[in-house]
Amino acid sequence: MKEIIKMIVVTTVISAFSAAWLGALNKGLEKRIIRQEDIYIRGPAIKELLAGAPNDPLADRIIIKEGDKTIPVYPWIENGKIKRVAIEWAGKGGYGGDVIVMTAVDLSTLKITGVKVTQHKETPGVGTRAMTPSYLRRQYKGLSAKAEIKLKRYGGQIDAVSGATHSSEAIADAVNKATKFILTHKKEIAINRR
Amino acid sequence: MRALREFTKGFSDQLPPFRLVLGLCPTLAVTTSASNGIGMGLATTFVLTFSNILVSLLRNIIPAKVRIACYIVLIATFVVTVELILKAFFFPLYQRLGIFVALIVVNCIILGRAEAFASKNGVFYSALDGLGIGLGFTLSLTFLASIRELFGYGSIFGIKVIGEGFEPFSFLVKAPGAFVTLGILLYLMNYFKAVKEKGKM
Numbered sequence: 001m002k003e004i005i006k007m008i009v010v011t012t013v014i015s016a017f018s019a020a021w022l023g024a025l026n027k028g029l030e031k032r033i034i035r036q037e038d039i040y041i042r043g044p045a046i047k048e049l050l051a052g053a054p055n056d057p058l059a060d061r062i063i064i065k066e067g068d069k070t071i072p073v074y075p076w077i078e079n080g081k082i083k084r085v086a087i088e089w090a091g092k093g094g095y096g097g098d099v100i101v102m103t104a105v106d107l108s109t110l111k112i113t114g115v116k117v118t119q120h121k122e123t124p125g126v127g128t129r130a131m132t133p134s135y136l137r138r139q140y141k142g143l144s145a146k147a148e149i150k151l152k153r154y155g156g157q158i159d160a161v162s163g164a165t166h167s168s169e170a171i172a173d174a175v176n177k178a179t180k181f182i183l184t185h186k187k188e189i190a191i192n193r194r
Numbered sequence: 195m196r197a198l199r200e201f202t203k204g205f206s207d208q209l210p211p212f213r214l215v216l217g218l219c220p221t222l223a224v225t226t227s228a229s230n231g232i233g234m235g236l237a238t239t240f241v242l243t244f245s246n247i248l249v250s251l252l253r254n255i256i257p258a259k260v261r262i263a264c265y266i267v268l269i270a271t272f273v274v275t276v277e278l279i280l281k282a283f284f285f286p287l288y289q290r291l292g293i294f295v296a297l298i299v300v301n302c303i304i305l306g307r308a309e310a311f312a313s314k315n316g317v318f319y320s321a322l323d324g325l326g327i328g329l330g331f332t333l334s335l336t337f338l339a340s341i342r343e344l345f346g347y348g349s350i351f352g353i354k355v356i357g358e359g360f361e362p363f364s365f366l367v368k369a370p371g372a373f374v375t376l377g378i379l380l381y382l383m384n385y386f387k388a389v390k391e392k393g394k395m
Contacts, residue, residue: 007260014252014264018271025275029282036285 041118042074042088042102049086049104049114050076057086064185071181073189082107082190085182088118091174095166096121101174105145105182107189115140115175120167127167135161136171145179200319204326210303211334211376212383217303221335222372224294228351231339233287235332237280237295239325241272242304246324249312265308266299273298303331342366342375 038058046057057074064071076084084106090098100119105112117131129135139158143149150156151165151172160168182189208214211221217238224234248268249256256264277295280288288295298304307327312320340350346367348356356362365371 003257003259007257010256011260011264011267014256015267018267022271022274022278025278029278032282033278036282040285040289 037119045102045116045118046074046086049102049116050074050084053084054078062189064181064188066181066185073182073185075189084113085189086114087178087182089174089178089181091170091172091177093166093173094120094122094170095127096123099167099170099174101171101178103140103175103178105179107182107186110145110183112140112143112145112175112179115171117171120170122164122167127164130161130164130167130171140175145183149176149179197319197322201322201326204323204328204330205333208327208330209334210327210331211338212380214303214306215380216306217301217331218376219297220294220301221338222369222376223297224291225335225339225342225372225375226367227343227347228336228340229287230290231335231337232332233284234291234294235328235335237276237291238298238301238303238331239328240276241269241298242307242328242331243321243324244272245269245304246307246312246320247317249308250315250317250320253313261313262305262309265305269304269308270299303327338372338375338379341379342371346371 043058050057053076055075055077057076060077061072061074064073071087074086075082076086084104086102086104088100088102090100092098098120099117099122102116102118103112104114115136116133117136120127120131122128122131140149143157148156149158149172151158151160151169153160156172158168158172204210206213210217220234220238224230245265245268249265252264252268273296276298277288280291280295307324311323315323344350344355345363346365348354348360348362363371366375
């Protein structure tokens with residue numbers, strides 16, 4: 001009995017210390033990691049999706065609060081007006097967890113102008129086939145942001161890549177939530193512009 | 195000099211991928227370029243050294259029956275630490291090593307050293323053992339990666355060393371190339387070892 005108690009206590013204490021250390025480290029490095037992701041992931045993705053913007057969408061980001069979450073919106077500002085916005089959202093249902101997707105929407109036509117996967121843990125060569133620029137362009141470009149974006153098997157309009165259904169689904173989920181967010185917060189985005 | 199011996203054994207008779215033939219997953223997977231090899235090697239060295247130190251410190255506290263579970267927790271903690279540090283300070287390297295960093299947790303060299311050495315020896319020797327084996331692993335990975343990069347891309351550390359006329363064997367930087375290169379290296383090492391031992395007799 002004494003032995004069992006010792007085993008439980010030692011394992012628990014070690015795990016607790018590990019968890020505390022990692023939590024503290026994560027908190028301490030969080031800001032730096034976000035900055036690095038801006039430089040290496042979000043920056044290039046925004047540059048691609050909002051190519052031709054006269055401003056720097058990354059620097060001009062607008063922070064929208066929804067509940068206790070803060071969500072950055074990256075605007076294309078031309079002549080003092082926001083023409084397009086890009087927004088990053090995590091799509092649920094991926095094979096290896098969330099698929100993070102950047103979606104760009106034109107605010108005057110309310111159509112999707114581009115979609116790009118920024119972070120994922122899908123299988124290389126399998127799930128990644130649902131992330132190729134040509135597939136994303138074919139499926140998403142020009143879709144109305146007002147429509148519910150779903151895979152065809154759920155009555156939507158998006159073709160899933162066969163063998164990469166989970167990845168396709170996660171991307172559709174992310175785009176759907178991103179467009180919904182932009183539609184609900186359209187006014188707020190315009191007001192909050194610095 | 196026991197200290198020196200514990201440190202240098204990682205370079206000679208216990209060279210991880212070639213002599214112990216342990217830790218082959220990263221050896222085969224990330225050695226597509228010399229800089230990947232060195233990055234992965236150093237990350238592993240860091241985890242190995244610190245996990246050896248902690249396992250050695252806690253060796254009289256951890257009950258034998260749950261030791262593997264405790265070791266895995268310690269190792270995983272250091273791996274996530276490395277992952278966060280890479281993310282915060284060496285992001286491009288993190289992007290390339292990607293999932294392989296997380297795989298250090300189950301790298302058999304690390305658990306192997308914890309079980310075979312650190313759980314039976316003092317902190318000082320365990321640290322040296324971890325550092326030596328880790329650096330040996332780094333050297334091996336860099337060497338293997340350099341060969342594959344040299345013949346596969348015609349460059350080393352991203353610098354072109356073979357002229358334009360050279361047609362690279364791009365096969366070598368693909369997955370099967372890792373097995374072929376490692377196989378040839380193992381053959382050569384065993385062959386020379388056998389020749390040396392024969393000479394002694």
